[in-house]
Each structure stands twice: as C-alpha cells, then as structure tokens.
Amino acid sequence: MIRVVLIGTGNVSYHLCKAFEASNAVDIVQIYNRSLESFKDFPEHIPKTVLLDELMDADVYVVAISDKGIKEITYNLPFENKLVIHTSGSTGLKAIHSKNNAGVLYPLQTFSKSKTVDFSEVPIFIEAKNETDLKSVTALAEVLSKDIHIINSEQRRALHMAAVFTCNFVNHLYAIGHEICDANDLPFDVLKPLIQETTEKIQSLSPKEAQTGPAKRGDQKTIKKHIKSLENKDWKKIYKLLSKSIKETHEQKL
Amino acid sequence: MIRVVLIGTGNVSYHLCKAFEASNAVDIVQIYNRSLESFKDFPEHIPKTVLLDELMDADVYVVAISDKGIKEITYNLPFENKLVIHTSGSTGLKAIHSKNNAGVLYPLQTFSKSKTVDFSEVPIFIEAKNETDLKSVTALAEVLSKDIHIINSEQRRALHMAAVFTCNFVNHLYAIGHEICDANDLPFDVLKPLIQETTEKIQSLSPKEAQTGPAKRGDQKTIKKHIKSLENKDWKKIYKLLSKSIKETHEQKL
Numbered sequence: 254m255i256r257v258v259l260i261g262t263g264n265v266s267y268h269l270c271k272a273f274e275a276s277n278a279v280d281i282v283q284i285y286n287r288s289l290e291s292f293k294d295f296p297e298h299i300p301k302t303v304l305l306d307e308l309m310d311a312d313v314y315v316v317a318i319s320d321k322g323i324k325e326i327t328y329n330l331p332f333e334n335k336l337v338i339h340t341s342g343s344t345g346l347k348a349i350h351s352k353n354n355a356g357v358l359y360p361l362q363t364f365s366k367s368k369t370v371d372f373s374e375v376p377i378f379i380e381a382k383n384e385t386d387l388k389s390v391t392a393l394a395e396v397l398s399k400d401i402h403i404i405n406s407e408q409r410r411a412l413h414m415a416a417v418f419t420c421n422f423v424n425h426l427y428a429i430g431h432e433i434c435d436a437n438d439l440p441f442d443v444l445k446p447l448i449q450e451t452t453e454k455i456q457s458l459s460p461k462e463a464q465t466g467p468a469k470r471g472d473q474k475t476i477k478k479h480i481k482s483l484e485n486k487d488w489k490k491i492y493k494l495l496s497k498s499i500k501e502t503h504e505q506k507l
Numbered sequence: 508m509i510r511v512v513l514i515g516t517g518n519v520s521y522h523l524c525k526a527f528e529a530s531n532a533v534d535i536v537q538i539y540n541r542s543l544e545s546f547k548d549f550p551e552h553i554p555k556t557v558l559l560d561e562l563m564d565a566d567v568y569v570v571a572i573s574d575k576g577i578k579e580i581t582y583n584l585p586f587e588n589k590l591v592i593h594t595s596g597s598t599g600l601k602a603i604h605s606k607n608n609a610g611v612l613y614p615l616q617t618f619s620k621s622k623t624v625d626f627s628e629v630p631i632f633i634e635a636k637n638e639t640d641l642k643s644v645t646a647l648a649e650v651l652s653k654d655i656h657i658i659n660s661e662q663r664r665a666l667h668m669a670a671v672f673t674c675n676f677v678n679h680l681y682a683i684g685h686e687i688c689d690a691n692d693l694p695f696d697v698l699k700p701l702i703q704e705t706t707e708k709i710q711s712l713s714p715k716e717a718q719t720g721p722a723k724r725g726d727q728k729t730i731k732k733h734i735k736s737l738e739n740k741d742w743k744k745i746y747k748l749l750s751k752s753i754k755e756t757h758e759q760k761l
Binding site for chain 1: 518573575597615616621622628629630632654658662664665666668671672673674676678680681682684685693695698701702704705708709710711712716719721723724728729732733741742744745746748749756
C-alpha cells in the first residue's frame with residue numbers, strides 16, 4: 254500500500270484522487286489545500302488540512318497545484334528526505350526543494366472536474382533524481398495507467414507545449430466555431446461530425462497529409478472573403494496567421 | 508433513378524462518386540474534368556470527358572470543383588433549364604449562371620482521397636432558388652445522408668468559416684504538435700489520447716466550459732516560458748494570439 258498525501262485541490266488533484274481511490278494499491282492519508290473551499294469536491298472520509306505543519310506521514314507527497322506555487326510550497330514543507338513529486342508539464346524537477354527527494358508524475362490529459370476520465374488510458378511521463386525514487390514514482394504511476402514513459406524535464410516542457418497547441422488551442426478554436434454558429438442561427442452540433450472526423454483522420458494519416466481547406470488549396474478568394482466577414486479582430490488575426498502558417502507548411506508561397 | 512453528371516475530380520467529387528455508386532438511387536452517367544490525369548481515381552465503367560460540349564443528358568449536374576472556377580464553368584455549360592448544383596461552402600447560389608436552375612448541396616466534412624468517410628453521418632446543407640429544385644436537391648441529398656439542413660447562402664458561408672476554424676486550423680495545430688514531438692524525440696502517438704479527449708469533452712461540455720491550460724488559468728510564467736522556447740516565428744505569434752484570445756474569452760484581463 255502506497256501512502257499518499259495530495260497537495261492541492263484543482264482539476265489534476267481531483268482526478269488523481271478519484272483514480273487512487275478506485276485502486277487498492279494507494280491509501281490517500283490526507284489532502285492539503287491552503288483554503289477550505291474546494292475540499293467539498295473530495296471524499297468526506299479523507300482527512301484534510303489547510304496547515305502545512307499538520308501534514309501527516311506518507312510515502313509520497315503529490316504536489317498538484319499551479320506551476321507558480323510549486324517552488325514555494327516545497328520550500329515550506331516541514332520535513333526532509335521524503336519523496337515529493339509534482340505533476341506539472343512545464344516545471345523542472347529542480348523546482349522541488351532539495352531537502353526532499355524529487356520526482357515528477359505528469360499525466361498528459363485535459364482535466365475538468367465535470368468530466369470523468371479513464372486514467373488507465375492516460376499517458377504518464379515520469380522523472381526522478383535517482384533510481385530508487387524512479388522506482389517509487391513508477392510504482393505510483395502504474396497504479397494509474399498502463400502507458401508510462403520516462404523522459405527528462407526538457408522533453409516534458411516540449412510535450413506540454415505540444416499539448417497546449419493540440420488541446421488548449423484546439424478547444425479555443427472549437428469555442429470560436431461555437432460562437433460563429435450561435436451568431437448565425439446554426440446549432441453547434443452540426444460541426445461535431447466534422448470535428449470527430451478531423452481527430453479520427455490523424456489516426457491513419459499524418460496531420461500534414463490530412464490537411465485540407467482554403468489555405469492548403471491556396472484559395473485566396475475564399476480566404477479574403479472569410480477575413481472580411483469576421484468582425485472579431487483577434488479572430489481575423491488568428492485566421493490570417495494560421496492560413497499563412499498552413500501555406501508555408503505546404504510550401505505554397507504567395 | 509436520379510441521373511447525375513459529376514463535374515470535377517477533386518476530393519469532394521471522389522467521395523460523392525463513391526457514395527452515389529454505393530446507392531441504387533443514383534446513376535452517375537458521366538464525369539467531366541478539364542484534364543485527364545485524375546480520372547484514374549474514379550471507376551473505369553463510368554464514361555468520362557474533358558470537353559464541356561460532350562456533356563451527356565442528366566437530371567442533375569453536380570459541380571464539385573474549387574470555388575473560383577464555379578462561375579466560369581456554369582457560364583460555359585452548353586445547355587439551359589437543367590438543374591446545376593455546386594458543393595461549395597463559401598460560394599453563393601447566384602454563382603451558378605442563371606440560364607440553368609440552381610441549387611447547392613454542401614457536405615460539411617473534411618475529405619481526403621486516402622481516407623474513407625461514412626457519408627450517411629455527414630451533415631448536408633442544401634439551398635435552391637425554388638421549391639421544385641429544392642425537392643430535387645433534397646432527393647439527391649437523401650441518397651447520401653440522414654442529416655439534411657436547409658440554410659441560406661449567408662449561413663452556409665458562416666458555417667464554412669466555422670469549419671475552417673474547427674477542422675482546417677485544428678488540423679494545423681496537430682501538425683505543429685507533431686513537429687514539436689519530432690524535434691524532441693517524442694512519438695506523436697503520446698498526444699493522441701489527449702487529442703481524443705479534447706474532442707470527446709465537447710460532447711458533454713460547451714467548448715467554453717471545457718477550456719483548460721495556462722491561458723485559461725492566467726499562468727503567465729508558463730506562457731512566457733513557452734513563447735521563449737518556440738523557435739518558429741509563426742508558432743510564437745500563434746501561441747501569443749491564441750493565449751490572448753482565450754484570456755479575453757474568459758475575461759481574465761492582463
């Protein structure tokens with residue numbers, strides 16, 4: 254049984270808690286957060302605290318808070334020589350204060366509290382300072398998923414950046430599509446088969462091979478018409494810039 | 508039996524041909540293209556021509572060519588009072604020369620010759636000048652799909668624009684993710700569960716509710732780190748612009 258203290262109550266912590274609770278291999282001994290309010294999303298039976306001094310003994314302390322807080326909170330931990338891991342894509346291993354052993358367990362997924370996730374399919378990227386800690390991090394990762402990769406901090410930062418493009422930015426383009434539909438009395442649902450197919454296509458083709466649309470075809474007339482009819486200035490810029498980038502990728506210089 | 512002449516041999520024509528061939532309700536009497544070369548992708552038994560003067564008699568002429576050619580080719584058709592339809596998202600009904608009856612059958616999907624598509628699930632958007640023609644276009648659309656919508660040219664243009672954002676631009680972001688992975692010795696496959704979940708999420712949440720990531724969280728530190736480490740100038744601009752647009756959508760002013 255791996256005894257875990259969860260630090261933080263955001264989306265990642267919420268889904269880690271669910272996945273650990275569903276396994277017999279992990280015991281969540283405590284959840285810490287600096288304020289009380291989000292404890293309500295977590296199971297009642299797990300002890301909770303808002304004070305670092307009250308942290309209980311555990312095998313692993315999982316710091317699942319926003320990136321900017323990792324350095325400070327690990328500095329303030331009131332113990333030494335324990336295994337402390339964070340779950341951030343863009344934060345190096347070194348952000349964890351050296352008084353404790355350090356590891357990273359980065360689950361590559363988009364987590365919202367209102368949407369369940371099958372953790373067993375989530376790729377997990379791990380890192381640790383030494384072999385012993387890597388074994389402990391691996392053991393914890395194996396509780397969560399079948400798909401575990403050992404990578405360094407530099408690769409993880411690149412991966413997180415790729416995830417921002419292919420998930421966060423993609424979702425924002427969905428949001429723009431949603432607003433365009435709303436403004437023209439069209440249900441957003443009509444775009445869903447297209448969105449689905451766009452994702453499925455890259456299972457069998459590379460994204461470069463799968464590219465279609467006015468910019469790929471070099472259809473300047475349509476591009477100009479679209480840019481003209483967009484009222485939102487940012488969307489206009491996004492349209493121009495992405496069309497230019499598609500054209501350059503496909504070497505159809507203007 | 509609806510007798511159809513297909514004009515054009517691009518991706519849309521290719522998939523329309525496949526879907527019509529699979530049904531018993533349509534007879535493709537001929538395929539026209541201005542050059543011979545792409546006829547090889549189409550069934551041998553269908554008559555083909557490169558001369559408009561050789562076009563055979565049919566109930567519907569389906570013009571599935573690039574947008575910029577629609578006006579000219581329908582002007583040059585050597586007959587009158589026939590039903591001529593185009594398949595373009597961004598071209599008005601009026602682009603079809605008035606000597607013939609006009610209709611639109613716009614299938615909202617991303618078509619590549621190397622990827623099969625289940626046409627029965629593709630939403631089709633139709634338009635025609637009068638009720639009689641609308642009936643004929645509806646009959647043809649019903650051969651292809653269960654999901655048919657009547658919309659006007661203005662709505663269709665908006666829909667096509669939304670499709671550019673949610674399909675063509677999304678795919679380009681996948682291509683950027685692919686390149687970032689390649690440059691860092693990471694297999695693109697590790698991003699696929701995330702890409703899949705990003706799409707699935709908007710089945711149950713609105714894109715605005717589903718948004719996650721550094722820009723949504725207002726995590727300036729990570730945003731700056733990412734922008735600094737991107738070498739491609741266009742990608743840098745894309746990162747900045749989309750982050751700004753996400754921030755503004757979620758009303759987290761800087």
